[in-house]
Amino acid sequence: MCTILLSIHPEFVDKIMNGEKKFEFRKVKTKRKPDKIIIYSTSPVCKVIGEAEVEDILVDKPENIWSETKKFSGINKDLYIEYFNNKDIAVAYKLKNVIEYPEPIDLQSLGIKSAPQSFVYI
Template identity: 30%
Template sequence: MTLATALRAGLRTATHWKRIGRDADFERQQFTFWFVRDNADHEKNCDRQRMSNLDLFRHDFVLSIKPEYAIKIVSGQKKVELRRRFPYGTVTGAVMYIYASAPIQAVIGYATISTVEELPVERIWANYSDVAFIARDDFDAYYAERTSGFVIKLQDPVAVPEPVPLSLLKDRLGFTPPQSFAYADDAFRQLIRGSER
């Protein structure tokens, strides 16, 4: 079954995912997420976040993305992800795990971050509209009242053979989908990469 077929079918049945959970040979591990909320109130508190630049370099990312965009990323069509805010100076080679939001609600793949650029909003549209797969009206609404934004350039996308559903992520890692993005540790990486075996 192809990824697209699996997604249309609702990512298998609950019984199937329970079996996958029993078969996976991962130990339970405590998984801590530092959530960055995509709202103005949290933005005021960002400076108080206790994470150094070195800490950022040790983390891959989990991004919550609408299904229509998430599927295009793992298929290799969508070359960039646009964000209102993102850690500046993110190390090249970090991995972006792609959590497709409702109705899919699963990690469906990942891609490597080649670079992250902060640009004026109009330059983002001029330079990347052809690979961002977003309509102009949606773009304008997303960046409303902002003068700049971030472009996450992606390469080497991978669609995992068995999308990892939210139920399993919660059970094994205590995962809650981030509103914007979260940092992933080894437990998360092992669970997602294990689905490729």
């Protein structure tokens, strides 16, 4: 078990925080199994906004993952299909116990110099 920091676009961070998006999609599964995700909101916010526990990690064909996650995907099907275009595998981190920090945090305070392209282990 470990903690990862994910870079997520602000519009999706908002949907995670309000409960509309309960799955975070990725094209690659982490080698180690995360039990917590630290949520970094990308530009223009550029801050760590909160965290969530990982309830489950779904790995399957993109069409199967969509069928299982679409109700709480926080995105439309066209965007999902575009994101996983030509991919054989989709990864969906099922989030629970989402916490929004009272004050956003700078990456430097976590010992991270710059935002990861996808994720970084903490």
